[in-house]
Structure formats: structure tokens, C-alpha cells
Amino acid sequence: MLPGSIQITGETLSGAEVKDICDSLKENTVRLLSVRGCQFSDRDFGRVCRGVAESHSLAQLNLNLGVVSSITRTKQLADALKANRSIQTLFLHGSPLLDAGLVSLNTALCTHPSLVSLDLGDCMLGDEAVRLICGMLPPDGAKSGLRELTLSANPAISTKAWARLAVAVAHSSQLRVLNLDYNPLGDQIAGMLAVAVASSRTLEVLDLEGTGLTNQSAQIFLDMVENYPTCLRVLVLAENAISPELQQQISDLLSEGEGEEEEDKEAEACADAPHAPLEKSAWIPHSSSSGRHVVLLTSGLGDSLLAETEM
Template identity: 50%
Template sequence: MLGGSIQISGEELATLEVRDICESLKTNSIKLLSLRGCKLEDKDFRKLMKAVGQCGSLLQLNLNLGVANDQSRVTLLADALNQNRSLESLFLHGTQLGDVGLGLLIKSLAHHPSLSCLDVGDCLITDTGIRLLVTLLPPDGAKAGLSELTLSANTAITQGGWSLLFCAISASSRLKVLNIDYNNIGDYEAGLFAVSLAGSRSLHTVDIEGCGITDKGAMVILEMLENYPTPLRDLVLAGNDINDAILDDIENCLRMDEDPYSKDKEEWSPQSARPILNRTKSPKIQQQSAPAMF
């Protein structure tokens, strides 16, 4: 245990270990709890979720790789979220959540006062789940929503699901980071993504690695960057069949881009945006994948 954090990976947790974790949660001694890939008895998971609900210091909860695989555990997690008021980040990557599990969680996620980061990558989500998730990206002027969303490797999402998500992104005023790598997106949806990016005032980091995008889709992204101001700073396009010359042009656009939605500006307006080629900020396009942190 580090000060304010407990990080355990791939271990089978004994009842005594879970009891100690629960005591730390109840005394508000933990800000980060990561039990990535750990196994524990159902009765211990129940006690753990009760303690999470009571904890006022917990900011990040990592249950990646199947810790909450079944519906009974998802229900307990939802109950914990209903009581907890401090959590900012929830990681469920690699959980057999599915649309049903997401449905059990969605109200708790939507009503949580602090949650801003959600990872449901590789969670068997389909278009039905996307319809639920867009409720966490409220339109401009509505309540606060997610600032970071990970949907990596949910390959059952179709063109219709992605279209719905990208529409929500264009209207969201808070989403800053979007990870949708290793999905079946393709050129048509890349074009819709470019349109949503042109309308976003906040999205600065996007990972679309390995999404079946070719020169055709990349050209739409390039044309958007050349003609519309955008806060985009980091773009991952590795694993797509895109010509190096187009990648170079996209990178040049990003490097020349001065973010018109800068933190030191209270609100962006078209009048505050400079022409695309006069931008001086140094964003980047990543053509090689970074190690996954889950």
C-alpha cells in the first residue's frame, strides 16, 4: 500500500485482506483503489462495495479485467455509486458488462455528482449500450457529463451506434478525451467523427488506432483540420491503412494549430479563433501505439 492508494493486480484476495481494504475505505484513507484482475468471494465483494459507498476520499476505482463480471456484482457496484459522492474515475475495462450490465449502472453513473472518467473498453457493448452512454454526454448548457470516455474494442458497435455517439460528442461541451481504438469504424464513420470534432469545443485527445480507416477517411479528417478551428492536440492513428503523406499533412495541421479553446479563455467564440495556418501550439499525431494503462 502507498500513501492514499491500494494497487493489487491479478491476485486472489483473502477475506482478511478485503477487511483491511474496507477499513481503509471507511476511515477515508484511500484515494485510489485498483484491484485489476483480482478474484474475491461474493460476500467479500459485497462488503467492499458497501465500504466504497461509505468512503468520502476515494477518487479512482479500478475493477478492470473481470472483477465485476456478473450482474449481481454490477448491481452492488451501482448501489455503491448511489451512495458514494467522491469518485471521479471508474475503470471496468475487460468486464463482461454487456448492454444489460451497463443498463444496471447507467442511472447511478448519470446521477453521480463527481464522476468524470469512465472506461468501458472491451465490455461487450453494442448500439443499445451506446444509446445509454450518450446520456452521460449531455448537450451544451445541461448538467456536467464525462470528460473522458474509453470504448476501446467494443467491436459489436455498428455504424448506427457510432453515428449516435458522434452526434452526442458534437453537442457535448465537456468531453476532452475519447478512446475508441480497435473498433470497426471505417471511412464513413471517420467522416462523421470529423464533423463532430469540428463542432466540439473541448475534445483534445482522440485514439482511433486500428479502426479500419483508409486514405478516404483520413482525407476527411485532414480537410476538417485545414478548415475548422479545433482544440485537438493528440491523435492516435496507428494501425490504419493511411498513406504517409496524408499522415504528414495531418500532423502538420495539428502542429500549426493554436487551440482557440485554451484554458486561459473563459469561452470560445468564432471571433477568437485564428486562421488554421497561424496556430502555434505544438500538438501531435501518434503513429505508433502507446502502452495501454489498464
């Protein structure tokens, strides 16, 4: 039987319901577990973490909206992640982690063998957390790192720390999606990010919605996509003081580049088809400008389970 999903939002979970979740995790019948905004006791949270540790099927874990509400729970989650080998996507959006929480999670996150997507939006993070996150974006030639990172709405992060992140992004060998929306970045940091995008050989999606940018930033991005080769295909600039004309120009250029890239890929696929048929990817970006997160999970039988959760 193909593993399924458990998705519960904003409920108070009883001990019996938690037992059912834990049993399903231990029986490896769950591929996606989402308990976003749910309330349950610390004891029951520990039981769920033990279930996560024992699961070999779980690929996506959603604990958004305050489920990881204390340093005790953070440590329990860290222990679960150290034992688990299967999770690809972890959502902790809206959890009051602070830097101390990320310190507790850091080793588990950095050493997890399958984790490729991490949402730390609105987690009250600061500069120390960013320093640790940069370690999850190893440079070319190093171990594999995150492919998707969300740091939305963490206003305590300083300009210096954002600059450090921009350098890490420039040299990351894996990162494809970066969501920095609703942070007070301003034009200075946006300029650094433009350089990072131009340097990156993998970054495809950059979300800068509501980050305090002006036409100055947009002009830099326009010059970059107009005159330099880049992997970028989506740049979100909504809710900034940027003219619609500039936004449209950038969007049109990115669309043109994406069309040319698709044509090149099709030509390569046709040329390679007799020798090596294309394989389905086990991971696709979970974010888009619409805010939906999608993960494609492939079973050993070649079938696929498409699971969606909304932020």
C-alpha cells in the same frame, strides 16, 4: 495525512486482505483503489462495494479485467456508486457487462456528482448501451457530463449506434477525450466523427487506432484541421491503412495549432495575473496514446497526489 493508494494486480485476495481494503476505505485513507484482474468471492466483492459507498476520499476506482464478472456484482457496484459522492474516475475495462449490465449501472453513472472519466472498453456492449452512454454526454447548457470516455474494443456496436454517438459528441459540453480504438468503424463512421470533432468546442483527444480506416478518412481529417478551427490536439491513426505521409501532415498541423493555443493562453495568463491568479485543475485527461492513465488529485492543503495506473 494525505490519502494514498492501494494497487493490486492479478492476485487472489483473502478475506483478511479485503478487510484491510474496506477498513482503509471507511477511514478515508484511500484516494486510488485498483484491484484489476483480482479474484475474490462474491461476498468479499460486496464488502468492497460497501466500503466504496462509505468512502469520502476515493477518487479513482479501477476494476479492470473481469472483476465485475456478473450481473449481481454489477448491481452491487451500482448501489455503491449511488451512495458514493467522490469518485472521479471509474475503470471497468474488460468486464463482461453487456447491455444489461450498463442498464443496471446507468442511473448511478448519470447521477453521480463527481464522475468525469469512464472506461467501458472491451465490455461486450451493444446499441442499447450506446444509447445510454449518449445520455452521459449532455448538450451545451445541460448538466455537466463526462470529460473522458473509453469505448475501445466493443465490436458488437452497429453503424447506426456509432452515428448516434457522433451526434452526442458534437453537442457535448464537456467531453475532452474519446477513445474508440480497435472498433470496426470504417471510413463512413470516421467521416461522421470528423464532423463531430469540427462541431465540438471541447474535444482534444480522439483515438482511432486499429479502426479500419483508409486514406479517405485521413484526407477528411486533414482537410478539417487545415481549414477549420478545432480544439483537437491529438488524433491517433496508427494501425490503419493510412499512409505515413498523411499521418505526419495531420500531426504537424495539430502540433502547430497546439503551439499557437499555448501562446494565446500564456498571453491571457499574463494579462489576468494581477487580478486573478490561475488555479490548479483538479482533473486532467487520464489517457494518452501510450495507454497510461494519470489523475491529478489535489488535497485540501494544496498538495497534490499523482497516481498512475496502466491499462
